[in-house]
Amino acid sequence: MSLIRLYDTTLRDGTQAEDVSFLVADKIRIAQKLDELGIHYIEGGWPGSNPKDIAFFKDVKKVSLKQTKIAAFGSTRRAKTTPDKDANIRTLVQAEPDVVTIFGKTWDFHVHEALRISLEENLELIYDSLAYLKQHVAEVIYDAEHFFDGYKANPEYALKTLKAAQDAGADCIVLCDTNGGTLPYELPAILAEVKKAVSTDLGIHTHNDSECAVANSLVAVEHGIVHVQGTMNGFGERCGNANLCSIIPALRLKMGRECVNDAQLKALRSTSRYIYELANLVPNKHQAYVGNSAFAHKGGVHVSAIQRHPETYEHIRPEQVGNVTRVLVSDLSGRSNILAKAEQFSINLDSKDPITQEILENLKEMENKGFQFEGAEASFELLMRRALGTLRQFFSVIGFRVIDSRRHEDEMPLSEATIQVKVGGKIEHTAAEGSGPVNALDNALRKALEKFYPQIREMRLLDYKVRVLPAGKGTASITRVLIESGDKDGRWGTVGVSDNIIDASYQALVDALIYKLVKDLEEKKG
Incomplete structure (x- = not known):
């Protein structure tokens, strides 16, 4: 043919x-x-x-x-x-x-x-x-x-x-x-x-x-x-x-x-989700093959059968298109989800390891708050590393403040961010302006850290998207911020969730910076 x-x-x-x-x-x-x-x-x-x-x-x-x-x-x-x-x-x-x-x-x-x-x-x-x-x-x-x-x-x-x-x-x-x-x-x-x-x-x-x-x-x-x-x-x-x-x-x-080919077919779901994210649309969970619910099982008869032979209620193996089987009502479903995610990101986890349960509980809690890691693979990797105890603490943020002010009616608002970071016992206190509060916060973070980690200068914020979760609560809604960053070697996505859009942006910005430092450290070791 x-x-x-x-x-x-x-x-x-x-x-x-x-x-x-x-x-x-x-x-x-x-x-x-x-x-x-x-x-x-x-x-x-x-x-x-x-x-x-x-x-x-x-x-x-x-x-x-x-x-x-x-x-x-x-x-x-x-x-x-x-x-x-x-x-x-x-x-x-x-x-x-x-x-x-x-x-x-x-x-x-x-x-x-x-x-x-x-x-x-x-x-x-x-x-x-x-x-x-x-x-x-x-x-x-x-x-x-x-x-x-x-x-x-x-x-x-x-x-x-x-x-x-x-x-x-x-x-x-x-x-x-x-x-x-x-x-x-x-x-x-x-x-x-x-x-x-x-x-x-x-x-x-x-x-x-x-x-x-x-x-x-x-x-x-x-x-x-x-x-x-x-x-x-x-x-x-x-x-x-x-x-x-x-x-x-x-x-x-x-x-x-x-x-x-088979390897390309396994990227189908991740490609679908990636395009939904760039379109800033909520993925259709009931979409055939790639949706979250495409291989989700809730009824007791179904669950019992698919644990013995998945083919009883699945028309294909979900892994063939990059999806996973989900059992909605059991602890096993959550454990299998986390193991599937770990395998996707090449992190070695054993289903019986207590750390797996800890990661599972963290993931469930974060997803319940509105976090979603499709398009934010870097944040997920950091979550795993924190639980495994393998994430070095490059810096800590003591606190920050962001101020927006409009000095004249016919001028654009001016944003200024002040931040305190601690690196290896040293405290750096800096301020920076920006075209909007998130840009000002990003500039202040970089300014504080570049003297300790000059490689941060190579990094660029490539994309910034905000989604309201759920719709219908007006200004009281939870917001999810997805940030895509990159350097000369690649791109990575990070995510933050909060009822305060600046805080959600801060979470995603910090993860982006930490991931850059982790990536560079791993490359030096390699």
Whole structure:
């Protein structure tokens, strides 16, 4: 069986979802994660539509990717102009991506009502645009927008649009269920007719408006599709896109199709959670394969059975996708959770060791308060090291104070932080200003510690996110702060939780600094 090529459009189609927005830096980090996951194509955006996407295509060239190809998205040329003079087409070429994907009209209704041109002229738009791009880009993919609706309305014309794309030299023709209304039983007969009309490799792009996006994608693969488009966590406009977090394990584990390897598949859950965190969204605990509840067992009959043979109530082994079995009502469930987390972070723990129970109790207490360690692996490692007694005390904070003041009505507020730290018996008392209280506190901490640990100067605060827990309590709510830091060798995440946003930020900042010192000390020992 041929390789199924995975095409991720989280960074383009996914960002059209309500409440989803990524900074350029977020998009770069997500692209790196998707590359590690084994995704073959990453659609970075529409460079002709906004400056952010133009910046992404410029910055992603500075990143070393192992296997994935970066695709730029756009549309066919406008009517009454040639491809070489069409601003959108020119911008696609200027972005210098590995691949260009353009969409064109398949549905005669759209040709008449949206483009307001003749059916024959639409065929020319498709052919001219793809033929021009093939002269300037190594690989060109054609998305046949509204294909299934167009086929149902006028099958003869819908197939003509695909033939135009094939004649122009498209490397892959993707059949799009743009409105998401097609049902799985409809696909086989339509795909059979498409394969009679064109010989080019075929892809599928489905939306979830009828809750069938994943099913439609899998049915399409069963009937000869070799290219599957979707988004992580199903992000997308309206009801979302086909969810790659469900498609990938279904292809690999259930259909036996080659797409990612076993090691990459184990990173599925962590990649899903990472993208939720960067989107600043609460992960869907009931999400198939990767959700917290996907392999959680509560009923007594279920618990008894899965302790003997997990297959009795689990359709796959959760470890295959980076998840774990959870028994919700027993002490064993907590112990197994902590051991799974320890294994994930390469920390050697024995289930019978009293330290394991201590870590378990700490973890339960912290999670009850709102801590969450997906995206904050450094804080979790420090938690483990503290319990094991292997964490050196590099410094202690005696106290701090943060003051915000607005001196004039037309000026921005000024933040100042004062802090006292103790390092090896010496007390350092410093103050620093910043653009906001968290930045001021970060500056003061660094200023106090850099004379003792000059390597802290290499460290940068890369991202800062705040989440209210739970919603609905207004200014009395608990807040969780997630901070991503980095140096020349890597990045790490830390977390803090408090009813005071400055205190939560302080916790995450201190963990970030300690982790940097631990990491450097381990490297020296190694």
